[in-house]
Amino acid sequence: MLLCASMEFLGSNIISINQFEKVDIELIFETADNLIPFANRTKLTKALDGAILSNMFFEPSTRTRISFGSAFNILGGSVRETTEIDATSLKKGESLYDTSRVLSGYSDIIVMRHPLAGSVEEFAEASRVPVINGGDGDNEHPSQALLDLYTIKKELESRGKSIDSARVALIGDLKYGRAVHSLCKILSLYKNISLKLISPDKLKLPNSFVNELEEKSVSLIETDNIQEGISDVDILYVTRIQEERFESAEEANKYKGLMSLNEKIYTKNCEPNTVIMHPLPRDSRNDANELDSDLNQNPNLAIYRQTDNGLLIRMALFSLILGITDRLHESASSISWYSNKN
Secondary structure (H helix, E strand, C coil): CCCCCCCCCCCCCECCHHHCCHHHHHHHHHHHHHCHHHHCCCCECCCCCCCEEEEEECCCCCHHHHHHHHHHHHCCCEEEEECCHHHCHHHHCCCHHHHHHHHCCCCCEEEEEECCCCHHHHHHHHCCCCEEEEEECCCECHHHHHHHHHHHHHHHHCCCCCCCCCEEEEECCCCCCHHHHHHHHHHCCCCCCEEEEECCHHHCCCHHHHHHHHHCCCEEEEECCHHHHCCCCCEEEECCCCHHHCCCHHHHHCCCCCCCECHHHHHHHCCCCCEEECCCCCCCCCCCCCECHHHCCCCCECHHHHHHHHHHHHHHHHHHHCCCCCCCCCCCECCCCCCCCC
């Protein structure tokens, strides 16, 4: 028996974390847990057979675009994709309104990523079908925040802890990082959260987010010293410099490599079970390398568990928005090919 939500998921757009109450998030997580057999390919469902997802990605994406598409496919639906503005009529001057009205006639649900803050909300207002925000400029990335919190929940529970009273260090580009912005919003729904904001001075978390966190009694410490900042925390959330948001590559390059985490720094400064997360992609170029590959075999590195959890969260969103949660297991069957994802 699934929890009751405060928001109406059926047919809803997912634009911002501000839409959710804590009970809504718990429903998404419960739904995700119920979808594990399908994500692990031990069961097959055709609950969305005949449904069409339009994946409209006007900025580069690997994990978000493919995981949304895979999530829809696993639930039995079909996916149509556009991966750059130059391949659409937006290049010819078509408005977001016209694009939305047209594409919603071809689709049952749309996921959209766009380089301008607020653009997905504008697009959704004209759509005749639900729209999910896959990231709008430096504003928000709600499904990333949901999968991050789901990961935090699972990692902390495996250590006998919970999200309430979590101690989280946010590291890197906190000014332009939309994943950070959405994660701050979602963490503020929980009790006794402590955040360490670790960044260069010019890339600090914007005041609007700081004020919102303070209003919700989140404990905040700001520092530009990564080695001091990562002590006494449960979660390290490392981010890359958002080069595409800067006026020039030269300006972005000033900050690359300033907030790098490697095995030596981690071992010297962190508690033994501190979880390491990153929304990915991590910048592995020598001048950046914010999360060193020498941490790849560290059992506390959760970045690949994050990406697996992203599939579950996006499946859960589709299930709730399109109203198939009660029918998933009715149409379930065994897969007919080799799979070993457990």
